Amino acid sequence: MKADVREAVTSRRPPPMQPLGSGRYVFILVLVVLALGLLMGRIVDLHVIDRSFLQGQGDARTLRVEPISAHRGMITDRHGEPLAISTPVVSLWANPQELPPDNIQRLMLTRALGLDLDDFNARVERFSEREFMYLRRQMTPRAAQQVLDLDLPGVYSQNEYKRYYPAGEVTAQLLGVTNVDDQGQEGLELAYHSYLAGTPGQRRVLKDRKGRLVRDLHLLREAKPGGDLVLAIDQRLQYMAYRELKAAVAEHDADGGTLVMMDARTGEVLAMANQPSYNPNDRTGLDPRGLRNQAIVDVFEPGSVMKPLSMSAALESGEFEPDTVVDTSPGWMRLDNRFTIRDFRNYGDLTLAGILEKSSNIGMTRIALELGATTVVDKYQELGLGQALGTGFPGEASGSLPAPVYWSDSQRATLAYGYGLSVSALQLASAYTTIANGGRRLPPSLLKLSESPEGIPAIAPEVANDLLRMLEQVVQPGTGARRAMVPGYRVAGKTGTVRKTSSEGYQEDAYRSVFAGIAPVSDPRIVTVVMIDHPRGDEYYGGAVAAPVFSRVAGSALRLLDVPPDQHESALTAP
Ligand code: 59J
Secondary structure, three states: HHHHHHHHHHHHOOOOOOOOHHHHHHHHHHHHHHHHHHHHHHHHHHHOOHHHHHHHHHHOOEEEEEEEEOOOEEEEEEOOOOOEEEEEEEEEEEEEOOOOOOHHHHHHHHHHOOOOOOHHHHHHHHOOOOOOOOEEEEOOOHHHHHHHHHOOEEEEEEEEEEEOOOHHHHHHHHHEEEEEEEOOOOOOHHOOOOHHOEEEEEEEEOOOOOOOOOEEEEEEEOOOOOOOEEOOHHHHHHHHHHHHHHHHHHHOOOEEEEEEEEOOOEEEEEEEEEEOOOOOOOOOOHHHHHHHHHHHEEEEOHHHHHHHHHHHHHHOOOOOOOEEEEEEOOOHHHHHHHHOEOOOOOEEEEEEHHHHHHOOHHHHHHHHHHHOOOHHHHHHOOOOOOOOOOOOOOOOOOOEOOOOOOOOOHHHHHHHOOOOEEEHHHHHHHHHHHHHHOOOOOEEEEEEEOOOOOEEEEEOOHHHHHHHHHHHHHOOOOOOHHHHOOOOOOOEEEEEEEEEEOOEEEEEEEEEEEEEEEEEEOOOOEEEEEEEOOOOOOOOHHHHHHHHHHHHHHHHHHHHOOOOOOOOOOHHHHO
């Protein structure tokens, strides 16, 4: 069997090769040499003789991967009104190596770009070793096309988006800004940058020497547009609040001011205005003070607007009722043998409601000294003071509460009437919102909410309601806060006049005027805090400077929000 197989294999061996006849050999050799010769000739032809033609062909069509700018999401108010939008723009750039050396052509180019020829030539000189320099960024597509139509060598374009803020200075500090590369730099533009920015796409393209598109070959990755951000802000309220704040700061020749309006039911921030401000669409020569969203990032010593908050601790203690009488005479008091507390004048016997109405420092002191050493500071903490609010706003201030090893009487007293702590306007508004909605603390929200949050109980409901009524008594004809009244609506609130500090301590003639208020009392809808920094005119009391701003802003807001007027005697009395 094995022998058979071997036999079969050997029998299939090919016949031995025949020697090549010499005629056929020479013929094939000649063919091969000829073919090689032709190829060499073609190589010489392509590399030496036709070189420039080939290079031209190669340059003329280049395969490139181009980025596709992603559209940055819009920022709108709660009703979809645009507050920050991205519009298509064209940036022109040049390859300095390819620019025409000829001054006539350069003059045409600089004229179309709106540049000075000498400056331009100097810049081209500086970039002469490089292959990229911007000619002009973020031009309108039409203006850029006029430059491209000159058809000059070395001039290229790229499509981008530019941010525009329709409300300008009215929303400047809240929105913040992006830089020329569309990166969020400040405010909400910074806080929500990655959400707004989206992801740039990529496409493979065939371009000619001038960078002009010959053919769109294929999409490698689609640009993913950024998401839209819907703010809690109501643009109508925002404009109105900004206008009133600006007018008041100008009228009183103040250093600045801030205003926060919150929805009393949801904690949403309906308006947030600051002075000074700036135009985010044209930042040339801006005052850096205008960049600060004071309402969130700056803190101040609040003074008497804290009295209702410390009073909530007194009412909850069970030791005091709204009509409990406290003797405030003789209108001054010495504590710790070194510190004198004063009232504006001697008010004698005052109820708790009366203490708020007259803003008696002595009354608050008497109450605070009856309470546990940390009762008031604990309440402040429960109301969200001395801690971050979690708005996500860059640089959000926490403010500070004192935490001494030992509480002296003067420290307990001054804390209860608003000194020795610092708060932001937003924290203050949030604390008043707790009074407005029956004692639940709502986290302030800069974004529109789809549903009202639960909130955290921070004041007993009956105490919150008592306080609301007491604060209504503060804003009545004949009180220091009467100018906060709003015709047609019942309002509640508290003034404050706070001496500003310098490195030498409390100043004699520099104040902050503050008002914190709630409206309407029948069913609270808005909470507003107004702070005017250093009014320089004759008037500087909170009741004279900040309260009228509250009156105008709250009145307009209630009408814009279609809140039905109160059927109440006091509401019908004009201030
Ligand atoms: C005040 C303070 C400073 C800090 C005093 C305002 C204190 C205090 C030490 C003198 C002006 C002034 C810790 S008064 O806000 O009491 O709003 O209509 O700045 O008291 O002890 O020339 N408010 N303001 N106090 N300090 N330290 C009153 C009151 C308030 C008014 C007016 C005028 C102060 C009736 C303030 C208002 O309720």
